[in-house]
Amino acid sequence: MTGLSKTALRKGLMTAGALVLTTALAHGDEAAEQFRTDFLGGKLSWEDVSKRAAEEGKVNFYYWGGSDTINVWIDSVAAPAMKELGVTLNPVRITSTKDAIDLVLAEKNSGKGVGEGSVDAVWVNGENFYTLKQQEALFGSFAESVPNSANFDWNPDDPRSLLNLRDFGVTTDSQEIPWSGQQYVCAVNRQYVDAADTPSTFEEMKAYLEKNPGKFTYVKPPHWVGNTFVQSVMYSFNPDGNGGVPFQQSIDDLGAAELARLIKPGMEYLKSIEPLLLDADGGKPRYPEDIAALDGMFLNGEVYFNCKFGLYAVHTGLQTGAYPEKAEAFIFPKGVMIANKNYLAIPANSPNPASALLLANYMASVDSQASKLQNAGMPVGIDVWKLSADDAAKVKDAAPPLYGVTQAELDANVAPDTNASLVDVIEATWLEYIERGSSSSIEEIVDTMVKQMAQ
Amino acid sequence: MARKATNTFTHLSPFQRFYLIAVAGLIVGPFIPLIIQSLAFRWAWPNLLPTVWWMEQRERSPIPLAWDYVLSPYSRVYEATFNTMVIGLAVTVICLAICLPAARVLARESFRGKSSFEFFLSLPLIVPEAAIGIALLMIFINLGLAGSYFGIIIAHLIPTIPYMVRMLTAVYQGLGREFEEQAMILGATRWQILRMVTLPMLMPGVVAGALFTFLVSSNIFLLTFFLGQGKIITLPTLLFSKISGGTLDASAAGITLIVSLPGIILLIISERFIKEEAFGKGFGN
Incomplete structure (x- = not known):
């Protein structure tokens, strides 16, 4: 009796294991694969995308969750806005962006394709984007195909488009869409200096x-x-x-x-x-x-000095008590204050690709960018010169105050990243x-x- | 009980008192700066107390600060507490269901390879959690269990089962066969014996094991972090993501205090329960 049941059990387990393995390895989601091909091939209208997104109903957004102000903005502004578009935003706060990249790659390596992974969108730049691109783990060139791509300068002849086309010198190929722009700014404690x-x-x-x-x-x-x-x-x-x-x-x-x-x-x-x-x-x-x-x-x-990325870091620091009372920004090092952008990327195994596109488009809208600037102190990623006068004014009004420096001084000392x-x-x-x-x-x-x- | 303790405290020698106070200070001490920090807006060295308190800034701040943030849905504290509880309870129940019969066999029967089996039981406690975590993650991704409650519960069984088996085996060993045999002679059925003799006598051990398992499960960070993939957050993973920066701001201090609550509550429950059960009306007396 025991011998028999043991053999039966072992056999059962092996079959179950084999079944699970084969399903995991097969390209299960053909509809998602088709959607990807059609969208990247320009065959789908934005209505088609929205329709599929409503069916998917959910988008898993992985982002660095170490800032209370950003967390509050995502939960209180972005999530309700996405809900209105018919998609539930599931913000996954991670300690380090690399965790999300590792997850995407681990899933890709176990054979999970479009529609089968767990990350729909991820906040990245530089090295992490480079890794995803090198490993061919990106959904495709989407950034210039969403309606709000009009808010960015994609013209390679205009030097101002550089940060939309290159991320730490790596060509973005529209496989990520700018979310925010940042500059390396140092703060000084005026109590001592x-x-x-x-x-x-x-x-x-x-x-x-x-x-x-x-x-x-x-x-x-x-x-x-x-x-x-x-x-x-x-x-x-x-x-x-x-x-x-x-x-x-x-x-x-x-x-x-x-x-x-x-x-x-x-x-x-x-x-x-x-x-x-x-x-x-x-x-x-x-x-x-x-x-x-x-x-x-x-x-x-x-x-007495604090150098990091953050045009509005002094503002946020004073607002949360993380900075000393007498903190203000200063121009340092003169002429080499590195500026760059950070982006939203869609992985190749996004389980809800249409919703991810909807999220990317929402995040690139003037309203969401202005609200993020005002509430979370995150500079806009869209290019102000591409906006209508009204929209540009909206962005300008939303900007938090600068302390110790002016926007013109910051702009005059910009340097590209490496x-x-x-x-x-x-x-x-x-x-x-x-x-x-x-x-x-x-x-x-x-x-x-x-x-x-x-x- | 309490009155007796205060009376005797005055009779202690200064040395004895010093040690008691030192121990109390070391246990309670770390909580004091945490509590202050959780109420602070700006607290910089070398000030003994915050220069600006949270309450002073509360009205002015556009974003929820300190406890306002901790107790708001933005902090995810409620979600994490709920997950910690559900996972902890499930792990405890499954762990008991596996370990009770196993402990009975280990305590009562002898079979070939028993001693090496007992040795292997502690292996999961020796192998680093990170190694188990990464290996499990690879397997669980393939099985589609990564990022699911089920996957985390299975992972939590690995470090909890060794403790539980050991505790229950010890209890079974303390409980002689005679009691059950006596009941059998008196005509009790197996079910009656289990319900009316074995379980009541095992109760203190079972409760202690269950509380301990729950406590271990609610404190596991690395396995939860790997297998939860950020999708399922528990109190330890929430705390880690808050304090991994190396500084403790007001909201992080508040979350730290919340995270230590389940342990304190369980400690109080177990102190009461085990004392009463084991020493009040337990076996042996």
Whole structure:
């Protein structure tokens, strides 16, 4: 009896396992596959998309959920607006965008195609988009086919379209749609530093730190905010004096030796300020792991400066009590305040692709962009010069106040971000040369890193 | 009981008192800054107390701050509490259903390989949770169980079963066969024996095991994080996403306090229940 039932059980389990495996591996959702082909082929009207979206009824939006203000905006503005369009927005807050990327790729690798995964839309930029694109895990070129694509400048001849067409130097191919634009802005605590002492270049910062050691630090790479800081140093110390221009090329075009030459002075500067940074006391400094840690140091007066992405970071920080009372923004580093955009991407295995398109279109609308700007302090991702006068005024009125700087000053100091393929190499070089204190030369390190990445 | 305790406290030597206060301070101490932080708007070093309190800013702020955020639907605290409870209860029930019969066999029967079987029981406690989590995630994605309650409940059984089996085995060992045999001799049916003899005598162990299982399940972070895929949030995953930045703002402090509530409540229940059951009218006396 026991023997028999055991064999039967084992057989049953094996069949069940095999069944599950085959269903998982087969392309189950042909309707979704057809929808994708038709939409990307331009065969569907927006009504068709809306109709299918209403049938799907749901959209799973994965986004970094570390900001209370953004969370409140998504739940209280975006979700009801999507509901009106007949789709339930399911906001999935994640700790790190990479988690969503890993999930998409894991599902893709277990054979889940269109209509079968779990992520419909994800808030990405830079490296994460690059990974999805490289792994061919994106739905397709949709951004120029949704009605609100009219709010963006797609004309490659207009230099202002750059951030819509390139994300950290990687061509977007309309596989993601801009959601917000950001600029790397530093804040200063006026309680300790008055305007006359405020540095505006890296040399001045070093001079300031020699007089006031320990009052500055930056988020450490590989965090993207840290990477951006390092990039702005590389631009400033570019021996050719043309800032971010050569950093727009990919590593294949630029070559390891040329990159090493370009970043050597910058890396040496970073090494030279190490003993002057927070808690270094002439030795190893303390680098915060992320923005929240740096915010804490800034609030506690451990450091007097706070550099991160956030045009309205001072406004939000004062509103939530996360910033000290006397915080305001300042122009630093002059001429190399990196600006970029962040985007919404639709993965190739989106379970509700039509709803994802509807969400992307809603997020690109003037109303949602203005409301997000006003309530969550997130700058618009749409291009104001493409809007009607009324809409442009709406955006202007929604903008939170700036502290210590004007929009014109910020615009005058814009620099582009670095090509995604260089970001990895520069990051790895920082880790090797600064963090591990490698005794090899910059040239050797860059060369090794480039070879490693190529593998 | 309480009066007796206060009376005796005055009779303690200064040393004894010092140690009691130190222990109490270490247990209660960490909660004090948390409570203050949860009520703060701006609290910077080196101020002993917040310079601006949440209540002062409450009317002025366009977004819900501190407890307003924690107790609003935006914080997801209710959803997370509900999920934690449902998963914890399901895990406890399933765990009991598996472990009660298993513990009986382990306590009463001897079979070949029993000692190595007992050794293997603790394996899930030795293997790092991250390793189990990643392996399970790969399998569960294929089975379509990732991101489902069922998947999380199964995952939670892995670290809870070893504890439960051990606890129940110990209880069964303490409960001699004689009681059941006695009832059988007196003509009780098997069902009657189970209902009126075995279960009541096992009760303290079962309750302790169940409370412990619930507590373990409601505290599992990594497995829930992997298998919930952000879709199913529980109190530990909610807390992690709030504090992973390394700073504790007012809303994070509030969520931390909420997350520690189930444990405190269970501790109070178990203290009462187990004391009464085991020492009031339990076996042995």
